Amino acid sequence: MTRTSPVMSPTTSDGTPHFEPPHFEHNFSTPVYQHFESRRAENSDRVQREYVGSSNVQGNGSHGEGDVTSSKWVGEGQARGGDAALGMKVVGSGGTVVSKITCSCEQIMDFEGVGECNKGRDFISGLPNDILVQILSCLETKDVVKTSVLSSRWKNLWTFVYNLHFDDYDDKHCRSRNFENFQSLSMQRYSRFSSQL
Amino acid sequence: MASSSSSSSTQVKKITLKAADGKHFEVEEPVAMEMETVKSFFVGNEDAMKDMVVPLLNVSSEHMPAILDFYRNHSEFRKRTPPPPAEEVKAFNEAFLENKSDEQLMEMIMAANFLNTKELLNFLTEAAANRIKNKSVEYVRAFFGIENDFTPEEEARIRAENEWAFDGLDED
Incomplete structure (x- = not known):
């Protein structure tokens, strides 16, 4: 995910600074399911194939990883250690662009194996982060914070939950020395985790 | 339940969906269009409507009937005037989750995520949250x-x- 900064160009004819909008690459969500049907017929020898689908560029540079994850099967590939890293190229610019995704047939087969992966017990960790965050956001903040000790994957995941929910909030929490630092700690962790992405 | 054998009521256009394990499901068009993933096949490609089999690789045939049932009922709830009483919707939702194991619930979340339907996904994630509420x-x-x-x-x-x-x- 690259993003070039807005450029102030001194070369405009009327002397006013020319503002060039930021240009986004690798920033799309796209339906690319239409070719799955034919993959069986051509599954061998890692032939590179191109998958073309229309997509909308999402003008949200600060949230790059999330945008990629929102393309469903790309997200699942990432959840499995990036075994299906895809070569992606956005062609053109402006509101609506055509995006090209290339990946080998072998990688497509990996997606078919998603069902297999889920038969393992740790199926909830197989879910994409955005779904896990959605589940957590239905919980009380106390329960959400507790998920930090589940495993290393979950350690900072809760910081992406966008709501606070204190239902049976009692005085004891306020007096807890930890709770005083809760907010600042959360912010620190969030920025640390975001920078890792 | 929707299955390939249903041949009556030929008035409504049917769309054939193929589950991960290859089983075919014949679904009324409005129900199929509840799924954004299926819809995206046909947008700007109306010719494909005919005889098109839509492969849904992340949805197993085990969950397909229940998922289709959810779409059918909830689209019916939305259309009805006056709106159905909250109890009726709640009763359907509870019956939907009854006898579903946690693993089945997670698989259905995966399916709803893949099918890109907010209503089902929100419903299922909330159900999952309810199962882990206030637990150690x-x-x-x-x-x-x-x-x-x-x-x-x-x-x-x-x-x-x-x-x-x-x-x-x-x-x-």
């Missing part, structure tokens, strides 16, 4: 089969960081 860490970990990869020291440190969150749990 050990319970949640065992419940979902999450492997703890922390050392005892690391775990103790993380617990200490947010000590306030770990008091007063339901016993189970």
Whole structure:
């Protein structure tokens, strides 16, 4: 995910600074399911194939990883250690662009194996982060914070939950020395985790 | 339930969906269009409507009838005037989740995510949240089969960081 900064160009004819909008690459969500049907017929020898689908560029540079994850099967590939890293190229610019995704047939087969992966017990960790965050956001903040000790994957995941929910909030929490630092700690962790992405 | 054998009521256009294990499901067009993933096949490609089999690789045939049932009922609820009483919707939703194991629930979440339908996904994620509400860490970990990869020291440190969150749990 690259993003070039807005450029102030001194070369405009009327002397006013020319503002060039930021240009986004690798920033799309796209339906690319239409070719799955034919993959069986051509599954061998890692032939590179191109998958073309229309997509909308999402003008949200600060949230790059999330945008990629929102393309469903790309997200699942990432959840499995990036075994299906895809070569992606956005062609053109402006509101609506055509995006090209290339990946080998072998990688497509990996997606078919998603069902297999889920038969393992740790199926909830197989879910994409955005779904896990959605589940957590239905919980009380106390329960959400507790998920930090589940495993290393979950350690900072809760910081992406966008709501606070204190239902049976009692005085004891306020007096807890930890709770005083809760907010600042959360912010620190969030920025640390975001920078890792 | 929707299956390839249903041949009556030929008035409504049917769309054939193929589940992960190759089983075909014939679905009325409005129901199929509830799924954004299916819809995206046909947008700007109306010729494909005829004889098109839509492959849904992340949805197993085990869950397909229930998912289609959900779409059918909820689209009917939305259309009805006056709107159905809340109890009726609630009763359907509860019946939908009854006898679903946690693993089945998770598989359906995966399916709803793939099918890109907000209504079903929101409903299922809320159901999942209800199952882990106010439970101990050990319970949640065992419940979902999450492997703890922390050392005892690391775990103790993380617990200490947010000590306030770990008091007063339901016993189970």
